[in-house]
Amino acid sequence: MRVTQNMMVNDAIKWITKQTKELNDASIIVASGKQINKPSDDPAATEQILADRTTLSSYAQYLSNIDQANTWIEAGNETLEAVSTLLQKAEDIVMDLDTAEDNDTASSANEQLESIYEQLIALANTRFSGDYIYGGDHADTIPFPDEVAISNGTPADVVFALSAAASNVTIEITDTDGMVVRTLTVTSGGSKGNNTIAWDGCDDSGNLLSDGVYDFTISAADAGGDEVAAYAAYRGDTGGKEIIVGENSTVEMNRDGGALFSKTLSALRQTITALNNNSCDDALISESGNSLAEAIDLVTAEQVRLANIASQLSTNEKRWDNLTTTVESSLSAVETGSVEQAAVVFNARETAYKVVLETTGTILKLPKLSDYM
Amino acid sequence: MTSISTIMSTTLSALNAQQAAVNITGNNIANVNTDGYSRQDVVISSTLNGTAANGKRVYDAFLTNQISDANQDLGKCEAETKYLDNVEVIFDESEGSGLSEAMSDFWNGWQDLVNDPSDSSARSLLAAGADTLATAFNSIAADLAEIQAGIDDDIVVAVGNVNSILEQIADLNQRLVRADANGQDTGAYKDSIDSLVSELSSLVDVNTHKNDLGQTCIQLADGKPLVEGGTAWSLATETNATKGLQDITWIDEGGIATVVTDDISGGKLGGCLEVRDTLITVYQKQLDALAVSIMEAVNDLHTDGYDLEGKAGGTFFTGTGAEDMAVTAAILADPSKIAAASADGATGDGTIAASIAALADTLLLDSGTSTFSEYYNSLVGKIGAAVETATTQYETLTDAVTALKNLRDSVSGVSLDEETTKLALYQNAYAAAAKVMTALDEMLKTMIEM
Numbered sequence: 034m035r036v037t038q039n040m041m042v043n044d045a046i047k048w049i050t051k052q053t054k055e056l057n058d059a060s061i062i063v064a065s066g067k068q069i070n071k072p073s074d075d076p077a078a079t080e081q082i083l084a085d086r087t088t089l090s091s092y093a094q095y096l097s098n099i100d101q102a103n104t105w106i107e108a109g110n111e112t113l114e115a116v117s118t119l120l121q122k123a124e125d126i127v128m129d130l131d132t133a134e135d136n137d138t139a140s141s142a143n144e145q146l147e148s149i150y151e152q153l154i155a156l157a158n159t160r161f162s163g164d165y166i167y168g169g170d171h172a173d174t175i176p177f178p179d180e181v182a183i184s185n186g187t188p189a190d191v192v193f194a195l196s197a198a199a200s201n202v203t204i205e206i207t208d209t210d211g212m213v214v215r216t217l218t219v220t221s222g223g224s225k226g227n228n229t230i231a232w233d234g235c236d237d238s239g240n241l242l243s244d245g246v247y248d249f250t251i252s253a254a255d256a257g258g259d260e261v262a263a264y265a266a267y268r269g270d271t272g273g274k275e276i277i278v279g280e281n282s283t284v285e286m287n288r289d290g291g292a293l294f295s296k297t298l299s300a301l302r303q304t305i306t307a308l309n310n311n312s313c314d315d316a317l318i319s320e321s322g323n324s325l326a327e328a329i330d331l332v333t334a335e336q337v338r339l340a341n342i343a344s345q346l347s348t349n350e351k352r353w354d355n356l357t358t359t360v361e362s363s364l365s366a367v368e369t370g371s372v373e374q375a376a377v378v379f380n381a382r383e384t385a386y387k388v389v390l391e392t393t394g395t396i397l398k399l400p401k402l403s404d405y406m
Numbered sequence: 407m408t409s410i411s412t413i414m415s416t417t418l419s420a421l422n423a424q425q426a427a428v429n430i431t432g433n434n435i436a437n438v439n440t441d442g443y444s445r446q447d448v449v450i451s452s453t454l455n456g457t458a459a460n461g462k463r464v465y466d467a468f469l470t471n472q473i474s475d476a477n478q479d480l481g482k483c484e485a486e487t488k489y490l491d492n493v494e495v496i497f498d499e500s501e502g503s504g505l506s507e508a509m510s511d512f513w514n515g516w517q518d519l520v521n522d523p524s525d526s527s528a529r530s531l532l533a534a535g536a537d538t539l540a541t542a543f544n545s546i547a548a549d550l551a552e553i554q555a556g557i558d559d560d561i562v563v564a565v566g567n568v569n570s571i572l573e574q575i576a577d578l579n580q581r582l583v584r585a586d587a588n589g590q591d592t593g594a595y596k597d598s599i600d601s602l603v604s605e606l607s608s609l610v611d612v613n614t615h616k617n618d619l620g621q622t623c624i625q626l627a628d629g630k631p632l633v634e635g636g637t638a639w640s641l642a643t644e645t646n647a648t649k650g651l652q653d654i655t656w657i658d659e660g661g662i663a664t665v666v667t668d669d670i671s672g673g674k675l676g677g678c679l680e681v682r683d684t685l686i687t688v689y690q691k692q693l694d695a696l697a698v699s700i701m702e703a704v705n706d707l708h709t710d711g712y713d714l715e716g717k718a719g720g721t722f723f724t725g726t727g728a729e730d731m732a733v734t735a736a737i738l739a740d741p742s743k744i745a746a747a748s749a750d751g752a753t754g755d756g757t758i759a760a761s762i763a764a765l766a767d768t769l770l771l772d773s774g775t776s777t778f779s780e781y782y783n784s785l786v787g788k789i790g791a792a793v794e795t796a797t798t799q800y801e802t803l804t805d806a807v808t809a810l811k812n813l814r815d816s817v818s819g820v821s822l823d824e825e826t827t828k829l830a831l832y833q834n835a836y837a838a839a840a841k842v843m844t845a846l847d848e849m850l851k852t853m854i855e856m
Contacts (some may be wrong), residue, residue: 039439040812047808070500074789074799080787083506085498087779090510091766094517101521152782164524164754165670170747172524172754202549277517280767283760375502403821 039400045393052386055331059379078367085364092353092360095279098293099346099353102276106284106343108161110336114154117332120297123149124325126236127304128317134276143308150301154179154265157294168291176290177265177298181206181232182246188234191217194266196306199223199253202263206231207248223253227266260307264298267291278349284342293335298325332395396403410846413454417842424836426459431829433461435682435818442601448828463593469814470600474607475615478672480803481608484657485677486685487796489557494793495685496549497786498802506786508542509700509779511535513766514709519746520756520763522787524714529741540723540731543697547729550693557682558652559613562643562676564609565654569640572604572624575599576638579621583636586620610641611672628669630656648790651682685792692785694727695771700778701731711745711758718747719758743830796836 061070072079094364116357126142126149157177159166168176181191202219215234235241249399271286287293304321423831427448431659437443446461499506510565522528582595599622603614604625617635624633632639642663643652654670667683670676699721708722720743725731737743746759771781 034815035819037815037821039819039825040815041816043808043812047805068499071498071793072786072792073793075785076790076794078784079499079790083783083786084780087510087783088500090507090514095513097514097519098521111539126441162522162525164522168754170752170755174751174753197644225434272750272752274754275520275756276761277520277763281764287833288754402826406826 041396044166045389046395048389049393052382056087056379056382056386059375059382062073062370063379066372067368068375069368082364085360085367088360089364091280091359092357095277095353096350096357098277101244102274102284102286102346103266103343105161105166106339106346108159109166109286109339112156112159112166113332113336113339116153117329117336119152119156120329120332123301124322124329127318127321127325139308139311143305146301146305146308150264150298150305153294153298153301157265157290157298165269165290166370167288167293168269169288169290174268175246176269177266177294178268179265180246180248182233183242183244183337185243186234187245188232188242191230191232191269192266193196193230193249193266194227194299195223195224195225195251196262196264197255198225199261199263200256202228202230202251202253205250205252207250208230208242209245209247211248216248223261223263250276260306260310262299262302264295264302264390267295275347279353282349284345286342287338289333293331296324297328297331300328307363323396330354331396367401409852412765414454414843414846417839417846419435419453419458420839421836421843422678423450423457423459424714424832424839427486427832428829428836430459430826431832435822435825435829437819438527438822438825438852440597442597443820444597445820446594448832453602457837460590461593461613462775463594463596464818465750466817469810469817470604471607471614472809473810473814474604476803476807477604477608478676480800480807481673482496482671482677482680483803484608485560485674487800488683488797489678490557490685490789492553493681493689495549496546496553497789499786502719504548504778505542506782507540508539509766510536512539513763516759516763519744519759522745522758523759524753526742529714529744532553533733533741533743534740536722536733539700540725540733541692543728543731546693547690547727551729551747551837554686561652561654561675564678565641565643568606569638571602571609572632572638574641575602575622575624575633577635578580578602579633579637580635580640582621583619593618593841601741610670610675624667626669627657627671628663628666630666663791689785689789690728692781694729695776696781696785697725697731699726699770700765701725703768703770704762707765708745708757708759710748710749712747712752713745713847714742716750717743719743786794 039310062068069075069082069108083208119224126145132140140254147173154341164172165174165176178192182189193200193204200222202223204217204219205213206215206217208214215232216237216315217232219230233241246325255261267290269290271289272289275285276284278284279377300321304317307317307321317355357382395403416669427450430446430448434445437445444463444465446462448459449462450457450459498504510566512532512535515528515535517526517530519532578595578599582592583601585592585595594723603612603622603624606612611627613627613629614630615623617623619635621635622633623631623633623635630639632641638656639659642655644655644659644665645651646653646661653665653667654675656666657663667679670679705721705723708719711719713719720736722737723731724734733741744759746757747753747755748757749755766779767777769775769777773777
């Protein structure tokens with residue numbers, strides 16, 4: 034084949050272009066620390082990388098879900114621990130009652146039980162990060178209300194529970210200073226369980242009260258004139274708290290305050306009422322004692338359930354942690370590759386580039402026939 | 407009996423012939439770097455009374471055609487590579503900040519909402535994440551449309567180049583015939599025409615043939631004439647009413663435009679059309695399918711739910727595709743309108759949010775075989791593969807064209823060493839002829855002095 038100088042130059046240019054590109058590609062890999070810098074570098078691996086990243090992101094989310102659930106469990110545990118202590122104390126007080134023969138002991142016991150009741154209500158109404166933890170799905174509604182609110186001039190209903198049917202029910206609504214602003218007499222009486230009474234939001238003189246939260250106290254009596262125990266009604270539902278711990282895998286935490294507290298509150302209130310009515314007898318004491326013991330069992334069972342959930346979460350957490358490590362190393366194997374290999378390739382390219390330049394230089398400096406003429 | 411004057415005239419013809427040969431060689435040397443120049447071989451022949459030197463264009467028609475064909479493919483591939491590179495940048499997920507991450511964040515946002523359905527910050531973050539996702543779709547769609555518009559600009563410029571080349575070829579065709587009639591050297595015209603045809607091939611796929619006068623005639627792939635002898639037709643562009651993109655038209659003698667967009671498949675124009683109408687359109691469709699199915703799936707569940715105020719959930723996303731996908735304005739303004747609960751007033755219930763979060767792992771695309779992210783990942787993979795193929799093809803074709811040009815050079819290119827050798831040859835012959843002339847001169851003198 035006939036070869037002209039231009040052919041040699043064309044070829045030299047072609048190889049310089051090629052080697053420069055190779056050198057550039059290798060330098061990008063070394064500089065970025067990544068084998069794959071754009072989809073076309075390796076389309077299949079790119080898909081793999083994207084899939085791995087999505088997977089890692091979902092693992093991180095599961096871990097974050099578990100983290101959050103753990104704080105809830107901690108809050109629940111703290112609350113239940115306090116509830117358990119209070120119930121224990123109440124049981125002790127009730128059990129001591131049979132030796133109390135004089136009224137002083139009874140009334141001091143009553144005061145203590147009253148205080149325990151208040152504390153239980155407060156615990157049942159525990160809020161964690163803005164939500165009531167024992168209100169079921171009604172995270173923003175106080176689960177055991179002993180207050181009623183007027184907002185934007187609209188009063189809420191007064192909700193309470195009775196341990197037995199009552200023929201006379203009186204509701205005293207007090208302001209923040211403890212002043213009674215309204216006394217509602219419910220002529221129809223009340224039924225056993227939850228009762229809802231509408232309030233027009235007005236004071237005794239018929240003036241609409243200003244927006245705010247008002248406490249209320251219920252006094253109820255049966256036809257015989259004996260006081261009927263009134264306790265805070267449960268406003269929530271049975272909805273549990275869902276924790277997504279994996280793909281199509283959830284763990285549900287109990288939030289049903291009704292199941293957990295209503296019976297206990299009712300039993301405690303009945304004991305207090307009986308003491309008020311001077312109708313505290315051995316039968317009541319043993320009944321109260323049993324109810325409280327049951328309530329303690331309930332709380333213990335709930336604590337065990339929380340512990341189980343916590344262990345489930347921890348199992349999942351370990352699993353996601355391990356999988357995260359696995360996927361991360363697979364991702365880095367695909368995306369980053371070996372640094373040493375990249376460095377070696379770069380050196381090889383550099384050498385090839387130098388050789389091409391040397392060759393081109395030689396071609397350009399080749400002597401011409403005219404030099405010898 | 408040979409007279410001295412006859413010998414002188416023969417010697418003169420030798421001097422002229424060697425001079426002409428040096429001229430041709432000089433011309434070759436002068437054009438050593440002229441693109442498309444075909445060297446002239448010196449043909450020295452004996453005549454009745456001496457000798458004559460003529461230039462003969464050294465040329466291989468087959469190779470020239472092959473270069474044109476390869477240029478057609480190279481031009482197409484070059485355009486494809488250029489625009490696909492741009493497309494690839496849009497789908498660059500290498501830093502993990504693209505649509506893929508926006509989708510992950512969006513679904514994770516729903517899980518965060520499940521963790522605390524009444525939490526306003528979880529809601530705000532979710533609304534922001536959804537907005538980021540919608541914006542990511544919008545900007546990819548807009549970027550793809552922008553590339554299409556950019557391709558349109560290039561098409562208009564390329565059509566202009568085609569027209570200018572067609573006119574030049576028609577003009578050269580006329581000159582060629584005139585020069586031929588006057589017995590002038592037509593090599594330069596032929597070389598220019600070949601170069602122009604090669605350039606034209608890199609812009610659009612054409613068929614060429616020579617007519618009886620040796621003129622180059624050019625037709626579009628579907629047979630519509632572009633150059634016939636000294637007459638040139640032209641191409642033009644017009645905006646397609648439905649697509650809003652440029653169509654390529656062929657203008658006939660009467661000035662009537664016929665759309666020939668679908669008949670163009672090669673050269674730069676072919677590459678432009680391929681990327682604009684086939685590849686990008688497919689990517690747009692897939693992106694739209696993804697956006698629409700996300701919107702539909704989320705909206706379906708969301709409208710079943712209840713927001714923090716106990717109102718039934720409205721549509722979460724609005725829009726008809728990737729281009730106009732958006733989070734409902736009311737939700738963006740007030741994230742408490744996100745319907746996470748399955749019942750009125752259940753502010754702590756995240757059932758709906760959990761169902762929506764679960765969509766991330768649901769096989770809703772590709773006839774129930776792909777999740778959203780798998781679908782998108784395969785789209786990115788597809789684009790990567792298209793770029794990879796185009797790049798490899800481009801490199802191969804570049805090599806092929808270089809190889810063909812070298813082959814052509816091997817036949818028609820100028821070798822300086824070769825020309826120098828010939829130059830010395832003609833110089834020596836000239837010197838020898840001059841020697842003869844000197845001898846004749848002395849012979850004449852001798853005769854006169856006799």
